[in-house]
Amino acid sequence: MKGNPDFSLEYEYGAKIVAGVDEAGRGPLCGPVVAAAVIFPNRDIEIPVVIRDSKQMSAHQRAVAYQWITQNTIWAVAKCEAPEIDEMNILWASMCAMERAVSALQQAPDACLVDGNRVPKTLAGRAVVKGDAKSISIAAASIVAKETRDAIMHDLARQFPQYGWDKNAGYPTQSHLQAIEKYGINEHYRKSFGPVKKRIENETAHA
Secondary structure (H helix, E strand, O other): OOOOOEOHHHHOOOOOOEEEEEEEOOOOOEOOEEEEEEEOOOOOOOOOOOOOOHHHOOHHHHHHHHHHHHHHOEEEEEEEOHHHHHHHOHHHHHHHHHHHHHHHOOOOOOEEEEEOOOOOOOOOEEEEOOHHHOEHHHHHHHHHHHHHHHHHHHHHHHHOHHHOHHHHOOOOOHHHHHHHHHHOOOOOEOOOOHHHHHHHHHHHHOO
16 A cells, blocks of 8 residues: 555545645754645546655655645645744644644545544544555645645745755754754754754853
8 A cells, every 4th residue: 555545544434525634844953844734625536646655756746746736626734833843842833733734724624634643632533654655635735745845945045055954954964963063053943852952052051
Protein backbone atom coordinates (compact mmCIF):
# COMPACT_ATOMS: atom_id res chain seq x y z
CA MET A 1 0.00 0.00 0.00
CA LYS A 2 2.95 2.32 0.58
CA GLY A 3 3.09 5.09 -1.98
CA ASN A 4 -0.26 4.18 -3.53
CA PRO A 5 -3.01 5.91 -1.56
CA ASP A 6 -6.65 5.53 -2.59
CA PHE A 7 -10.15 6.36 -1.34
CA SER A 8 -10.65 3.15 0.70
CA LEU A 9 -10.65 4.93 4.06
CA GLU A 10 -12.90 7.69 2.75
CA TYR A 11 -15.42 5.14 1.42
CA GLU A 12 -15.67 3.59 4.90
CA TYR A 13 -17.67 6.71 5.80
CA GLY A 14 -20.10 6.12 2.93
CA ALA A 15 -21.53 9.29 1.43
CA LYS A 16 -20.32 11.48 4.28
CA ILE A 17 -18.00 14.41 3.59
CA VAL A 18 -14.47 13.42 4.61
CA ALA A 19 -11.47 15.72 4.92
CA GLY A 20 -7.88 14.56 4.85
CA VAL A 21 -5.68 16.51 7.27
CA ASP A 22 -1.89 16.74 7.51
CA GLU A 23 0.82 19.16 8.55
CA ALA A 24 4.29 20.20 7.47
CA GLY A 25 7.09 21.71 9.50
CA ARG A 26 7.30 19.99 12.87
CA GLY A 27 11.05 19.53 12.70
CA PRO A 28 12.46 22.88 11.52
CA LEU A 29 14.09 25.35 13.90
CA CYS A 30 12.16 28.30 12.50
CA GLY A 31 9.07 29.32 10.62
CA PRO A 32 5.49 28.18 11.17
CA VAL A 33 4.00 24.73 11.32
CA VAL A 34 1.46 24.59 8.50
CA ALA A 35 -1.58 22.33 8.28
CA ALA A 36 -3.87 21.62 5.35
CA ALA A 37 -7.30 20.05 5.04
CA VAL A 38 -8.56 18.67 1.72
CA ILE A 39 -11.99 17.35 0.69
CA PHE A 40 -12.54 15.56 -2.62
CA PRO A 41 -16.16 16.45 -3.46
CA ASN A 42 -16.15 13.81 -6.20
CA ARG A 43 -14.30 10.58 -5.45
CA ASP A 44 -14.98 9.30 -8.98
CA ILE A 45 -12.97 12.11 -10.53
CA GLU A 46 -10.13 11.15 -12.82
CA ILE A 47 -6.87 12.24 -11.19
CA PRO A 48 -4.26 12.98 -13.88
CA VAL A 49 -1.43 13.80 -11.47
CA VAL A 50 0.61 11.89 -8.91
CA ILE A 51 -0.82 12.24 -5.41
CA ARG A 52 1.09 10.40 -2.71
CA ASP A 53 3.17 11.08 0.40
CA SER A 54 4.71 14.48 -0.39
CA LYS A 55 8.09 13.31 0.97
CA GLN A 56 8.24 10.68 -1.77
CA MET A 57 7.60 13.17 -4.58
CA SER A 58 9.96 15.37 -6.56
CA ALA A 59 9.60 19.14 -6.32
CA HIS A 60 8.14 19.19 -9.83
CA GLN A 61 5.60 16.47 -9.01
CA ARG A 62 4.51 18.34 -5.89
CA ALA A 63 4.13 21.61 -7.77
CA VAL A 64 1.99 19.98 -10.48
CA ALA A 65 -0.09 18.11 -7.91
CA TYR A 66 -0.56 21.24 -5.80
CA GLN A 67 -1.94 23.14 -8.78
CA TRP A 68 -4.39 20.35 -9.63
CA ILE A 69 -5.49 19.81 -6.01
CA THR A 70 -6.16 23.50 -5.37
CA GLN A 71 -8.24 23.71 -8.56
CA ASN A 72 -10.29 20.53 -8.07
CA THR A 73 -10.91 20.09 -4.35
CA ILE A 74 -12.22 21.95 -1.34
CA TRP A 75 -9.13 22.89 0.65
CA ALA A 76 -7.79 25.21 3.31
CA VAL A 77 -4.50 25.89 5.07
CA ALA A 78 -3.66 27.35 8.46
CA LYS A 79 -0.55 27.79 10.56
CA CYS A 80 0.91 28.38 13.98
CA GLU A 81 3.86 30.76 14.10
CA ALA A 82 7.05 30.33 16.13
CA PRO A 83 5.82 32.19 19.26
CA GLU A 84 2.74 29.94 19.42
CA ILE A 85 4.93 26.87 18.99
CA ASP A 86 7.10 28.02 21.90
CA GLU A 87 4.04 28.71 24.01
CA MET A 88 2.17 25.42 23.50
CA ASN A 89 4.95 23.09 22.16
CA ILE A 90 5.16 21.70 18.64
CA LEU A 91 2.69 18.84 19.16
CA TRP A 92 -0.13 21.05 20.36
CA ALA A 93 0.73 23.75 17.84
CA SER A 94 0.40 21.12 15.10
CA MET A 95 -2.97 20.08 16.49
CA CYS A 96 -4.05 23.72 16.66
CA ALA A 97 -3.01 24.36 13.05
CA MET A 98 -4.99 21.31 11.93
CA GLU A 99 -8.09 22.53 13.78
CA ARG A 100 -7.72 25.95 12.17
CA ALA A 101 -7.36 24.41 8.70
CA VAL A 102 -10.52 22.33 9.08
CA SER A 103 -12.41 25.35 10.46
CA ALA A 104 -11.34 27.35 7.39
CA LEU A 105 -12.86 24.87 4.92
CA GLN A 106 -15.78 26.28 2.94
CA GLN A 107 -17.69 23.07 3.64
CA ALA A 108 -17.64 21.46 7.06
CA PRO A 109 -16.64 17.78 6.91
CA ASP A 110 -18.57 15.04 8.67
CA ALA A 111 -15.31 13.30 9.53
CA CYS A 112 -11.57 13.84 9.28
CA LEU A 113 -8.77 11.44 8.43
CA VAL A 114 -5.74 12.81 10.26
CA ASP A 115 -2.20 11.73 9.49
CA GLY A 116 -0.42 10.36 12.55
CA ASN A 117 -1.58 8.78 15.79
CA ARG A 118 -3.67 11.56 17.31
CA VAL A 119 -6.82 13.45 16.36
CA PRO A 120 -7.12 17.09 17.49
CA LYS A 121 -9.70 17.42 20.26
CA THR A 122 -12.25 19.43 18.28
CA LEU A 123 -12.24 17.17 15.21
CA ALA A 124 -14.39 14.10 14.61
CA GLY A 125 -12.74 11.24 12.80
CA ARG A 126 -9.74 8.99 13.12
CA ALA A 127 -5.97 9.11 13.14
CA VAL A 128 -4.18 7.13 10.43
CA VAL A 129 -0.53 6.21 10.97
CA LYS A 130 1.35 6.78 7.69
CA GLY A 131 -1.95 8.09 6.40
CA ASP A 132 -0.37 9.93 3.48
CA ALA A 133 0.53 6.52 2.01
CA LYS A 134 -3.02 5.19 2.49
CA SER A 135 -5.54 7.99 1.94
CA ILE A 136 -5.55 10.23 -1.14
CA SER A 137 -7.21 12.99 0.90
CA ILE A 138 -4.40 12.91 3.47
CA ALA A 139 -1.76 12.69 0.74
CA ALA A 140 -3.30 15.73 -0.95
CA ALA A 141 -3.27 17.59 2.36
CA SER A 142 0.40 16.70 2.86
CA ILE A 143 1.22 18.18 -0.56
CA VAL A 144 -0.74 21.38 0.05
CA ALA A 145 0.81 21.82 3.50
CA LYS A 146 4.37 21.27 2.27
CA GLU A 147 4.02 23.49 -0.80
CA THR A 148 2.48 26.25 1.31
CA ARG A 149 5.19 26.07 3.97
CA ASP A 150 8.00 25.93 1.40
CA ALA A 151 6.58 29.09 -0.22
CA ILE A 152 6.52 30.83 3.16
CA MET A 153 10.15 29.90 3.81
CA HIS A 154 11.17 31.08 0.33
CA ASP A 155 9.53 34.44 1.04
CA LEU A 156 11.28 34.70 4.41
CA ALA A 157 14.58 33.76 2.75
CA ARG A 158 14.37 36.95 0.68
CA GLN A 159 14.29 38.95 3.92
CA PHE A 160 16.95 36.84 5.65
CA PRO A 161 19.14 35.37 2.88
CA GLN A 162 22.01 34.55 5.25
CA TYR A 163 20.21 31.47 6.65
CA GLY A 164 19.52 29.63 3.38
CA TRP A 165 15.89 28.96 4.26
CA ASP A 166 15.01 28.62 0.58
CA LYS A 167 17.21 25.50 0.52
CA ASN A 168 16.97 24.08 4.05
CA ALA A 169 13.33 25.12 4.83
CA GLY A 170 14.47 25.86 8.37
CA TYR A 171 15.68 22.34 9.16
CA PRO A 172 18.89 21.98 11.23
CA THR A 173 21.32 21.28 8.40
CA GLN A 174 25.01 21.83 9.06
CA SER A 175 25.11 25.02 7.00
CA HIS A 176 21.98 26.33 8.77
CA LEU A 177 23.47 25.66 12.20
CA GLN A 178 26.66 27.45 11.11
CA ALA A 179 24.59 30.43 9.97
CA ILE A 180 22.85 30.57 13.35
CA GLU A 181 26.26 30.51 15.03
CA LYS A 182 27.47 33.35 12.83
CA TYR A 183 24.38 35.58 12.58
CA GLY A 184 22.32 34.69 15.65
CA ILE A 185 18.56 34.28 15.57
CA ASN A 186 15.52 36.42 14.78
CA GLU A 187 11.79 36.49 15.54
CA HIS A 188 11.06 33.54 13.26
CA TYR A 189 13.07 31.08 15.32
CA ARG A 190 11.50 28.60 17.74
CA LYS A 191 13.22 29.50 20.98
CA SER A 192 12.19 26.25 22.69
CA PHE A 193 14.02 24.08 20.14
CA GLY A 194 17.39 22.68 21.24
CA PRO A 195 19.95 24.42 18.98
CA VAL A 196 18.11 27.75 19.23
CA LYS A 197 17.70 27.46 22.99
CA LYS A 198 21.41 26.68 23.30
CA ARG A 199 22.29 29.77 21.24
CA ILE A 200 20.14 31.97 23.49
CA GLU A 201 21.72 30.48 26.62
CA ASN A 202 25.21 31.10 25.24
CA GLU A 203 24.36 34.71 24.39
CA THR A 204 22.95 35.23 27.87
CA ALA A 205 26.01 33.69 29.50
CA HIS A 206 28.34 36.00 27.59
CA ALA A 207 26.22 39.11 27.96
